[in-house]
Amino acid sequence: GDLSAGDMDIIRRRQKLLGPAYRLFYEQPLHIVRGEGVWLFDPDGSRYLDVYNNVASVGHCHPHVVKALCEQASVLNTHTRYLHETIVDYAEKLLAKFPSELGHVMFTCTGSEANDLAIRIARSHTGGTGVVVTKLAYHGLTLAISEMSPSLGDYVPRGEHVRLVPAPDTYRIDGNVGAAFAAGVRQALDEMRQRNIKPCALVVDGIFSSDGVFPGEPGFLKEAVAAMRAAGGIYIADEVQPGFARVGPAWWGFARHDLVPDMVTIGKPMGNGHPIAAAVMQPHIVAEFGAKSRYFNTFGGNPVSCAVGRAVLEVIEAENLAENAGKVGTYMLEGLQRLAGRYEIIGDVRGAGLFLGLEFVKDRKTKEPLAAAATHVVNDLRRRRILISATGPGANVLKIRPPLVFTREHADIFLDAMEQALASFGG
Numbered sequence: 297g298d299l300s301a302g303d304m305d306i307i308r309r310r311q312k313l314l315g316p317a318y319r320l321f322y323e324q325p326l327h328i329v330r331g332e333g334v335w336l337f338d339p340d341g342s343r344y345l346d347v348y349n350n351v352a353s354v355g356h357c358h359p360h361v362v363k364a365l366c367e368q369a370s371v372l373n374t375h376t377r378y379l380h381e382t383i384v385d386y387a388e389k390l391l392a393k394f395p396s397e398l399g400h401v402m403f404t405c406t407g408s409e410a411n412d413l414a415i416r417i418a419r420s421h422t423g424g425t426g427v428v429v430t431k432l433a434y435h436g437l438t439l440a441i442s443e444m445s446p447s448l449g450d451y452v453p454r455g456e457h458v459r460l461v462p463a464p465d466t467y468r469i470d471g472n473v474g475a476a477f478a479a480g481v482r483q484a485l486d487e488m489r490q491r492n493i494k495p496c497a498l499v500v501d502g503i504f505s506s507d508g509v510f511p512g513e514p515g516f517l518k519e520a521v522a523a524m525r526a527a528g529g530i531y532i533a534d535e536v537q538p539g540f541a542r543v544g545p546a547w548w549g550f551a552r553h554d555l556v557p558d559m560v561t562i563g564k565p566m567g568n569g570h571p572i573a574a575a576v577m578q579p580h581i582v583a584e585f586g587a588k589s590r591y592f593n594t595f596g597g598n599p600v601s602c603a604v605g606r607a608v609l610e611v612i613e614a615e616n617l618a619e620n621a622g623k624v625g626t627y628m629l630e631g632l633q634r635l636a637g638r639y640e641i642i643g644d645v646r647g648a649g650l651f652l653g654l655e656f657v658k659d660r661k662t663k664e665p666l667a668a669a670a671t672h673v674v675n676d677l678r679r680r681r682i683l684i685s686a687t688g689p690g691a692n693v694l695k696i697r698p699p700l701v702f703t704r705e706h707a708d709i710f711l712d713a714m715e716q717a718l719a720s721f722g723g
C-alpha cells in the first residue's frame with residue numbers, strides 16, 4: 297500500500313529537522329512502534345519478521361535485558377571514577393569469552409569510538425600510522441575512522457596513511473583466497489615503505505560485511521595477519537558485525553581463523569540496542585598508552601551499560617544462542633542453496649552462522665552483478681513483511697542477518713517468501 301498521511305508527515309518533519317544526510321530503508325519506508333523477539337510491529341499491529349537486525353541480537357526487548365536495564369537505572373547510574381562492582385563483574389565475564397591473551401577491556405559507547413580508541417592505542421604501541429583496510433570497509437564515523445571507512449564513498453577523504461586492499465572475494469578469486477588477500481596486504485605494506493609510512497595496523501571486519509559478506513574458509517586470514525605483524529604492525533579484529541556468537545559456536549569472526557588478535561573492537565549486539573561498545577586488547581599493547589596518557593569516557597562502562605552487557609551475555613549462554621546460530625544458519629544456507637539450484641540469477645550463497653550473503657548476477661560465467669534483483673527482492677520482501685537489506689560493491693548481495701533467537705520455523709517463513717520474491721522478479 298501507499299504511505300499513510302501520518303508517515304508522510306514524519307518524513308517531511310525528518311527532512312526539515314534532521315537535514316539531508318539521513319537515509320531511510322526501502323522504497324516504502326517502514327514505521328514501527330514495537331518489537332518482540334524476531335518480530336517488529338507497525339502502528340496497525342501488523343508484524344514484520346526481522347531477518348536483518350544484528351543489534352537486537354538476543355531478540356527485540358528481551359525481558360531479561362530490559363529488566364537488568366530498568367533495575368540498575370532505578371538504583372544508580374554514574375561513571376567509571378567511582379568504585380562499582382558491575383564493571384569488574386561484567387569485564388570478567390566478557391573477557392572470559394576471549395582467548396586468555398586478551399586481558400584488558402576499555403568501554404566506549406559506540407563501535408566507532410572503540411575503533412578510534414584502538415587506533416590511538418595502536419599508534420602509541422607501534423609508533424606507526426599506516427593502516428590497511430579492505431576496499432569497501434566500514435569501521436565508523438569519527439574523523440579518524442571515517443578516513444579508513446571507504447564504504448562512505450569518495451566524497452569522504454581517505455587518510456594518506458590508509459591503504460585499501462581487495463576484499464577476500466571467495467566468489468571471484470580463483471584459487472587460494474588467503475594467499476590472494478595476503479598479497480594485497482603485502483603490496484600495501486610495500487607502498488607504505490616507499491612513502492616512509494610506518495605500519496600500524498591491519499583492521500578487518502571478520503565477516504567483511506560492507507565488502508559483500510565474505511566469511512571465507514576458516515584460517516584464510518592467517519597469512520595476511522602474519523604479513524602485517526612481520527612489518528611491525530598489529531592486527532585489530534573489528535568484531536562489531538560478527539561478534540557475540542553471530543557466526544555460531546566460534547563466537548567471534550577471528551576465532552573461526554584460529555587467530556589471537558592484538559586488539560578486538562566490539563559493539564552493536566553487545567547491549568542489544570543499548571549503546572555500549574569496547575576495545576579489548578593484549579595488555580602489553582596498552583602499557584605505554586596507559587602510563588603516559590589516561591582514559592575517561594563519561595558514559596562508557598557506566599553501571600547501567602555494564603548491567604545490560606552482562607544480561608546479554610547471560611541470555612546468549614542460557615538460551616544456547618551460539619549453537620542456535622550455527623544450526624539455524626546452516627539450515628538457512630542449505631535452503632538458499634536449494635533456491636540457487638532453481639534460479640540462474642543466484643550466483644553465490646555464503647555464510648557463517650546467522651550471517652548470510654546471497655549474490656545476484658546477470659550471468660554465472662561473467663559474474664556481472666545484478667543489482668536490480670537485490671533491489672526487487674529487498675522491497676518485495678518488505679511488502680511481504682520480511683525485513684532484509686543489500687550490500688556489496690555492486691549492491692547485488694542480500695545481507696541476511698536475523699536476531700540469534702531465529703528458529704527453523706522463522707527460517708521457513710523467510711525461505712518461502714524468498715521463493716515468491718524470486719518468482720516475481722521480472723528480470
Ligand code: PMP
Pocket residue numbers: 405406407408409411434435436437501505534536537563564573
Ligand atoms: N565497525 C563495523 C564493522 C560496523 O559495521 C560498524 C557499524 N555499522 C562500526 C564499526 C561502527 O559502529 P557504530 O555505528 O556503533 O559507531
